[in-house]
Amino acid sequence: MDYKQASDRELWDCCRKDDMQAYNEIFSRYYPRMYHLARRYVQDAMRAEELCMDQLFHLWVKREEIHIISSFSSYLFRSIRNRVITEMRRNLPVMTGLDEIAENIQLDRSSDYGLLLEEAEHTYREVLNKLSPQRRQVFMLSREENLTYPEIARRMNLSVNTVENYMVAALNSLRKNLHEKVPSAIIPLLLLSDFSSSYL
Template identity: 80%
Template sequence: MDYKQASDNDLWQCCQQDDMHAYNELFSRYYPRMLQLARRYVRDAMSAEELCMDQLFHLWMKRAEITIATSFSGYLFRSVRNRIISEMRRNIPVMAGLDELQEDAQLDRSSDYRLLSREAEHAYRQVLNELSPQRRQVFMLSREENLTYPEIARRMNLSVNTVENYMVAALSCLRKNLKEKVPTAVIPLLLLSDFTNTLL
């Protein structure tokens, strides 16, 4: 089998049959992109590396149990986003401010967080829809499909420089408008996208 030319799905099927060579090929294909994604949100480089390594190690250890109904890359990057969000939730005081509103009450933090996340997701979608169609498409291709700028440029028939400009403008607009609608600490989680699906 030519592992370099094999599709992701073929390699994954081989992994499920304990083929380490197939796993190593998937690792080499996706680890750099996973790390690039993690480093956008996890400040400590070592933590970002550990997060990605843990996810790939988990994939191998649970290979017989994991069923991937969608694309392999889609599954992998959603899994990484879940781990990034979990890491951020441990390190960012998302609930700051709610205690001040109900100092004398015992908060149910789980239900409060779910309520906050629903409201934040709604605000995020509103702000996203206010972007121009091309800026919104660039942002979604980057965040939801994890495409690189050159890949987005080819898909949209744009220059890489134009894609970069659209992305900078989209992020600037989203951050500015979200600050008016949701707690500052939640904004990095929203900009990871897939917010509702991963948190609720």
């Protein structure tokens, strides 16, 4: 089998049959992009590496139990986003400062925090749906599928410069509208996309 040319699904099927070489190909194929995604939100490079390593190790350890129905890449990027969200939640007071949180809202983690996240996600979806169709599509392709700007440009038949402009405009609009309705401490979590209270 030519592992380099194999599809993700073929590699995963082999991986589930204890094929370490298939797993190593998955690792080399996806670790750099997972790390790049984690580093967008985790300032500590070593911690970002640990999160990605842990997630990929988890993939191997639980290979017989994990059933991937969606695309393999979507599963991996969603899984590392969930780890990053958990990390950000754990370090939220450190990252944003207790004064900022107190200024925006008093968070009772045992009760109000979960409700706040649910309301914040609802607001995020509303704001996202108000973007123009192309801006929204560019944003979702970047965040949900982790495509690069050239990849998005090819998929949407646009220039890279246009994709960049759409992305900047989408982020500016999201930040502006979210800032008016959502505590600023929560906004970085929302802009990870794939954000859902069911993941937290």
